[in-house]
Each structure stands twice: as structure tokens, then as C-alpha cells.
Amino acid sequence: MIALYLVAVIAVFAVIRATIEKNTGRKLPYVNVMNFAIAGALVMLLDHPLSLVAAAAYFVGSTLEANAIASTYAGGVRRE
């Protein structure tokens, strides 16, 4: 039970840090911490075997989004 509350507190902490941080490059690692915390909390909250798939789908999806945001921030792909 403590594990769930601890993870939830870390998620909120990460969101606050991400909100305060102005630089996009340094904002993303804070969002990354939040994604870890949400994926972990999902599995502990949902008492179902498929919660693992939900957590993995959420995590991979949010990582791909962070990847896209960071790569766009870096200048994106140059097309001829």
C-alpha cells in the first residue's frame, strides 16, 4: 500500500517540476519520471492480468511522444 502512495507522490512531484521548468529539453526528463510513476501505479491500481499490457502500452506510447517532441525540438527531419 505504501508503494502505491509513494509512486503517486513522486508522480505529482515530477509534474510540479515539469511545470516549473521553462527549458523544453530539461522539462522532458521530469515528464519521463511522471510516466514511470503512472505506469507503475496503473499496475498496482488495476487488479487484472491485462494491466501489464495497459502499463506497457501507456509507457511505450508516452515515450514515443517524448521522442517526437524532443526530435521536433531538435529541428526535426530535413526532407529534400
Add this chain to the structure above:
Amino acid sequence: MLDEILHILVAAIIAWILFVTVDIFFKLPEAGGVSGASAIARDIEVGGGALAGGTMMGNIVCSPDASAGTLLAACGVYVAGIPGGLAAALMVFIGNRICHDPGYAGTTGAVLATFIIYGFTQIGFAATDFIAGMVIAILTIQGLSHAHASRLLARLWRIRQ
């Protein structure tokens, strides 16, 4: 209650050592896997950090690495024991391919973590201890001080080299 807190702290230390070792073994601090990872590394360096450590942090943001593998393996072991952990490893492998990551740090980390976490569940630990432990471990790298974390990772990377 005190027991659970102690277990979570021990799990955090084990998870930290595991994912940092696997990531550095797979040379995550060497180069950004995608341009976004290098951009994050540059911003961390501008903020007073070290470039190699920042590159590893950027790579962690941009693709599921060993830390993500450890987290999802802990979730998998919690849901269905060793088969659950291995299913998580497969999903991390697919996640790496989706994120254009050519490496195997995430998959390796997930498989190793599955057996380590299962071993600890046999001696009184709960898989949830490792879920919370991994979240604490990633918090210390990505969520407290980017400058200090990146310098520490860069120092470990120099030892690897």
C-alpha cells in the same frame, strides 16, 4: 510498515545499480540514438551538467531503456511471475523498435530484472517494492538535479571507457 519502507529502499538501490550498469554497458552515454536525445543532452550541459550523462538521460527519455525494462519487468512479475516479466521484456523489445532504437539495453534489462526480482520475491520482498523502487531510482537520475545526475553518469561512463 517499516519493513515495507526498508524493502522499497533496498529495491531502489538494486534497481538503480541494475539499470545504470546495463545502460552504461550498452553505451547509452556515447551518442544520442535520435536527434531529440542529443538536444536534451545539450540543454542539460547548458544547465551545468555533463554531456555524456545528459546523452544517457536523453536516450532514457526517447526510448525504453534498462530502467523502463526494470519497471515493466517488476510490473510483469507482480501480475504473473516469471512469464509476466518475460512478456514485459517482449513489449519493451517492441517499444524499442517503435522508437527507432537499434539497441537491446531495454530488453536485456527487462530479462535480467525479471529473474532478479523473482529471486527477491522468494525471500520476502514483494514485486510492488521493486515497482516503487524503480520509480525512486529513476527519480534520482531524471527528477532531482540534472546537473549532478549527469556528472555522476559521466564519471561512471569514463570508468567504462
